[in-house]
Amino acid sequence: MTDKFIPYCLPDITEREIKEVIETLESGWLAKGPKTIEFEEKFAKYVGAKYAVAMNSCTAALHIALIAGGVKPGDEVITTSMTFAASVNTILHVGATPVFVDIDPETGLIDIDKIEEKITEKTKAIVPVHYAGQACDLDRLYEIANKHNLFVSEDAAHAIYTEYKGKRIGYNPQGAVSYSFYATKNLATGEGGMLVTDSKEIADRARVLITHGMSKNAWNRYGKGGSWMYDIEEPGYKYNMFDIQAALGITQLDRLEEMQEARENLVKLYLEGLAGIKGIEVQKVNDYTSKNAWHLFIIRVTEEFPLKRDELIEYLAENNIGTSVHFIPVHLMSAYKEYKEQSELVNTEMWFNQILSLPLYSTLEEADVKTIIEKIKSVPTTKKLV
Template identity: 50%
Template sequence: MSEEKKNNSFIPLSRPTIEKDEIREVVDTLKSGWLTTGPKVIKFEEKFKEYVGSKFAIAVNSGTAALHLAYMACGIKDGDEVITTPLTFASTVNMLEVIGAKAVFVDINQDTFNIDVEKMEEKITSKTKAIIPVHFAGRPCEMDRILEIAKKHKLLVIEDAAHAVGTEYKNRRIGAGSSQAVCFSFHPIKNITTGEGGMVTTNNEELADKIRLLRFHGISKEAWKRYQKGASPLYEILVPGYKYNMMDIQAAIGLAQLKKLDYFIKIRTKLAKEYNEAFRNMAGIIHASMGGDNFRHAWHLYIVMFKTEYLKISREEIMLELQKRNIGCGIHFIAIHLHPYYKKKYGYRRGDLPKAEYVSDRIVSLPLFPKLQTADLRRVIESVREILENYKK
């Protein structure tokens, strides 16, 4: 590639790292004669539970499915209230809505972008059934405090760890903890991918069995077991379940990715540090917070906040300026209560959750992935510097 072309080539927001070992595992599966849930899924579940330190791991076909099944298996139902953050993806809340439960939002902590644990108890009522912390961008929530509040009020805790594959909190991996269930995502933007995919981890055997049953039509025996040589093909429907099972083709990618996860996080951390050092002294921007001593940030996303009150352009225009410079970017997230469905159904208005709104209006996710080249990272930094200079008030 010519120097000029290289200097202006598109830098995506994210790109999965797919190498020879992922391809080898997938080809091995394709040649094996068994493509759907089978030995590779079983192995991936084994390796994943070993990695996070949980007793059980159940692989599914998305993080959304993981949340849906965890909510159902924990007994969240019509009329229940569930405490969560407004700064999250659709799935955390949509999956409550589809089972008739209501998300009750607690505003965020503006330094961490995670749920403000000190405001949680104000929102607990006799209808509250659970707390769903979301480890935003790969930074863990204050789990000790959340579990303490849950214990005091007899609430369940289901962690949305879609961003937190590899996050550590007080020397333990997210997924190993004392909450009822932890839900992960392996969408291609995540720290490890299976194409699409998800996982629920738990230390509760009964819950694990329920999730396993619900993930495949509520059928007593999975296809892999029924179609083995000499096995009985008989089966029974025990509950009306879903079609949320992970395929072996997906698990094959996951097996290769999991081996490299810690290495991926090491590179992500290095890149995040480099961004932070550059942005530290730039006016008009607030860089991501690096974090403290008692956790490992998994750096799923690198998010900055533009102080648009000191700039002549809006966040949307900043993103257009980045796109003009061939730089991919994203918004994680538009606060849930500002979306038409939730506004209409529950009557939310601007001002209801001021911190989440302030952040949601100003954040931009910048390119971050293990194969991001230093020269490209510097091009992102220089572009941000130029935009801030050009449009300062």
């Protein structure tokens, strides 16, 4: 057994983030304010979008994207089941029906070839997920969306830093793109999210909706020159980011390249060390992901491996190594039973039965990756679970 526990995930917080947060606390402005605006501007510039609207989660951003994209009760929205519940809950929150498309069996991403067969006269939008840090084939996706006049809300929770054919996800977005800054994400603010778009209409509507539906710039009503007068244009939500989160976000964005470099080095070690182990397959990276955010490092445990996937998880846990599974398909969860029937998600279910996410984060040590590889290489050959 290794002496120390290697967690599956840890955020990368340095003195710089701590200093920024303390300065914000001392500034007297804690709610949405100048730091949030600065973060939005820097983020928009970083991804190459015209507008960025900071929120308290990616879930909020996905929800607002669908509302601003005109999705209404009774509409159908195409997505993948190999995702976190947020991608699907937000479809249900606007009163629409999720329609699941199966995944590519080697990458785990939505199978673009199977989208058109699921389009009906009720289909209004597509929510593709840039799963694990790989890009969906956006050229083909937008070709289908444009042909059928569908709104696209990209779930880029895993894809800060990801590039599709040399351009960052979020570059010149045709619909809306939502990112997550949850504690486990590549850029972490604890909780937090961002919606980016090139549409002024979507950005303006999002800004109103995330502050109860208050008229524009309501955040500044307590500042110098701010007015006490506001109107509620429509009943909205309380989804805005606040300045302490933004202070973390600005510093993390500044450090993103450095943190990604560390991830990439660790991935290289994993790829070298796991190559040739019978029964361990690494998630295939598609050709058009020119930069992979490597949010997750996913392996598949196939029939040829001495242990089953669940046995390997248990064995690694016994050896002080934390792992996770991304994801339990949404359509298999109790809340979504009624949408299971419509879907033949053979690849999704097969993928789920084989996958395992190994620890990957910028502060993970090379020696830890080597230990994990050694443990996988030296698993007992007698199965424990039945």
